[in-house]
Amino acid sequence: MTTILFELGCEELPPKSLKTLRDALQNSVTEQLVAADISFDSIKAFAAPRRLALQIHGIADKQPDRSEQKRGPAIKAAFDAEGNPSRAAIGFAKGLCIEASELITINTDKGDYVGYEQTVHGKAVAELLPQIFQTALDNLPIAKRMRSGASRDEFVRPVQWVVLMADDRVIDANIQGHQSGQQTRGHRFHSPEYHTINHANDYEALLDSLKVVADFDKRQAFINNQVQALADEINATAIVPQDLLDEVTALVDFPIALRADFEPRFLQVPQEALISTMQADQKYFCLTDKDGKLQPYFIFITNIASKDPKQIIEGNEKVVRPRLADAEFFFLQDQKQPLFALTESLKTRVFQDQLGTIWEKSERIAKLATFIAALLQQQGQQINIDDTARAAMLAKADLASSLVGEYPDLQGIAGTYYARLNGEPEAVAASLEEQYLPKFSGDVLPQTPIGICLALADRLDTLVGVFAIGQPPTGSKDPFSLRRSAIGVLRILIEKQLPINLVALVEQAIKNYSDDNGSKIEKMGDTFTQVMAFLNSRYRAMYTEQGVSVDTIQAVQAINPHMPLDFDQRIRAVQAFSALPQASMLADSNKRVANILAKSESLVAENVEEALLTEPAEQTLYSSVRQAQTAVQPQLAQADYTQVLQTLTSLDAPLTQFFEEVMVNSEDAALKNNRLALLKQVRALFLTVADISELQL
Structure with missing residues (x-):
């Protein structure tokens, strides 16, 4: 068992990439060793400003031998009637440099064939390692490679030396245009000269003595x-x-x-x-x-x-x-002028060529923010409409400030400082910073009611405007960060427990693009449809990140709730339902009900005629449905979807019995239609929460 040491010495490597390069090098070498069936105990990576290195402990000296089976022509084609090898068999044997008499029979499910089993001797690991390391270096995630001097080899920085050793021996190799050796360099200033590594196990200790902490x-x-x-x-x-x-x-x-x-x-x-x-x-x-x-x-x-x-x-x-x-x-x-005075320059600063200036955007944000504030007031929240409008008109003012011009990441933060210095109400000042929250996945949300209004209004205005001019995100391109904005809208409405309908918000945002000369959005209907579809598509990305299964998300999306808070409550209900013992059977039964109703050629009635229920199983199901309908009404009124699904588990046994004992497609048209109406009511009960038939349990 041997220790391998590999070190690539360079000019100073890009500091923001060093950790990534270290991990990528280790992962690539590990994968190649496993693929080549080379056993080893452990592998340790080192990375410092002037080096990338790997220490592989307990590595085998050679690959294990392996048996390899070669299959030739079918038995029928390999021998003639007298049992002599045919030209096909002789040619196959000749290609393997053996006699035809050495061929064996290989039995397969597709017939018998002639073949040969040979032993392939493993190569020495020392022969394989140079190419393994070179391949790993070639595959490193380097955005732009460079050549140094007359060398044609490319790397992220000029390479100065290469070490490749097995214990105390140098493995002869040429990597990145440099001959391998056993000399390394220490700290650029404290120990700049070359030093010999006596043994691969001495690497870290030697560098420590040379003022380099390689780990x-x-x-x-x-x-x-x-x-x-x-x-x-x-x-x-x-x-x-x-x-x-x-x-x-x-x-x-x-x-x-x-x-x-x-x-x-x-x-x-x-x-x-x-x-x-x-x-x-x-x-x-x-x-x-x-x-x-x-x-x-x-x-x-x-x-x-x-x-x-x-x-x-x-x-x-x-x-x-x-x-x-x-x-x-x-x-x-x-501070030589009040914050509001900075808004004057926003009238000439373009937000987007087709969507007007930042001032015009501020006006639209003010309209939408006050609309949201009015909704919050109706829900009993304490919020001042006039302060909301004032905050919206100040929201983008700091973009014209010198401080934000120098430090762009202070947008909103600078506005909050200046608003407080100007004596603006605290609710207004605090909201200027909060309008940009959340800034990234998992970031905190705005805390104040006005901050919530601004954050929602700003994102929705951008979403509607960019979709209206036909520039939605495509592939990895999302210049306006619309995906992040959409998830921000959903998170705020859900986590802040705001029962607000997205339809109302998107319609108001579209309406705000109207002006005295007509609408800036030519196809309002198309824009509304596209924005709603985009917002709904973000649920999947948001919930899968939380560990929610895709089929659970699809079950709720199938009924298309327009209120994010309501959507979330349904998701949690379906998650709880999926864990119940009756869930799998009910999901299968719902699929069956959905398929039967989908194949129905005639319009299915809404009501069930009790007199036509002739079979005991359908009478039992009807009775259970009626009881469930009564039980879930107050639960639906309180949006207690978890309890609704818990109640509907009572339909498991009656529904199973119904399918076992009742022929839905009866030759009697009246019976058939009545049974379809009964199944329609079953389906409608479950659809009050989600489409359970989407679940894969």
Whole structure:
């Protein structure tokens, strides 16, 4: 059993891709080893700024031998009447370099054939590994490869050295245009020269001594621990986004965390702007107090063990000061006029060429937001209609601000700060930030009633407008993020428990595109149909992410509820129903009922004539249906769909008995039609919740 070491030494690799490259390399090599039937105990991946490496422990020295069966012509064609091999059999044997007498008979379900069973000897693993590693490198997810110097080999960065060893021996190979060896390099500044690896098992320990922590996860843990310790010293909490942590981990070989500070006067600037510039531009970890308020400190990771860390700290403080001063300048510059004054420039800023300016969009949002606010009022929620209209007209104002111009991710956030400084009502100010929520899958939702109105109105206005001009999402292209917007609408209506009909919202959004010169939407009916279909199609993506089965979603979609909250209640009811012991039989019976009714050539009556119920089984079913109809009425009135389906399980036994004992398609037309009417009532009962026949139980 052997340890294999592979290392590819490069110029500094792209930090945002390093973790992905490490995982892709390990996965590809693992898959190839398994496919080649090469056994091994474990495989460990390493990734640092100047290297990708793999250590394979307990790998076999060669592939196992295997038997391989070759099948030739059929027995009838392989021998003549006297039992002598035919030309076909002789030719087959010659192709395998054997005598015809060595052929065997292979029995199959399609007849007997001549054949030969031979042993294929496994290749030495050392012969296979160079191609395995080269294939893995060729398959790495690299967006743009480059060539270095006169070499024709391509990679994401220039390759400097290659190590390929089996224990203490070098495996001869040419990978990425470099001859394999057993020499690696340490830290670029602390240990830049080449060092010999005596044994593949020594790799990690040797690099540790050369100031390189090659294990990505170990290096990240070092950073996390150091950042936490420095934050604890001043009773602060470090903001450590995973993406930033991954990027910083990929930038350093030997991480050392240092804490610096900045002038407290910068804290008057929205802290989101300060955090944004420190994280995005400087890769710093910001610090807050227990209440989440930014503190005048930051932590950075250096790649050098300096004899005088104070100089590095002062250098970073000097670098960050102008960036914070820029944010301060933009913030103060914007305050020279009230937030509402910024809306004037929105009249010349185009939202979309065919859909008008951002000002016109704001007007439409105001109309739709106040329409939604009126619906919320009717449901007993406390919301001010005038404040909603005011918030809608201010919603996009900060897009014209200097601060958002410099930090686009502060849209909405900047508006909230400026609105508070201008003395706007808190309900108005808070909603300006909330209008963009949720920003991504699983993100928080708007909390205030006005914020909910703006978030819904903005998304629905965009959905309707973009579909009206014939630019819906296609394939992976969704420039207006309509899929995310649609799921945002559904999530808000469901999770905020808002019993609002999508039909009313979409119709109002379409109506708002009308102006004095006529409608900007030429085919209102088509737009309504397309937008509703698009919103309904998002249920599947949303619920499958929650682990809901596709057939459950289809069962509810089959009856096309227009209220997302109602849709969700039905989904939960069907999920609960599916777990019941009667569910499978009832689902099958519903399929049968649906098929019988679909094949009916005549219009099925709504009412059942009790006098025509001649069989005991159909009388029992009719009685059970009547009882169920009575029982579910109050449950439906309260939208208690779970209880409705629980009640309808009482039809399981009568329905099963009905199909066993009653011939629906009787020769007597009156009996037949009456039985179809009975089944129609059964079907209608279940369709009050969902189409149970869609379930695959």
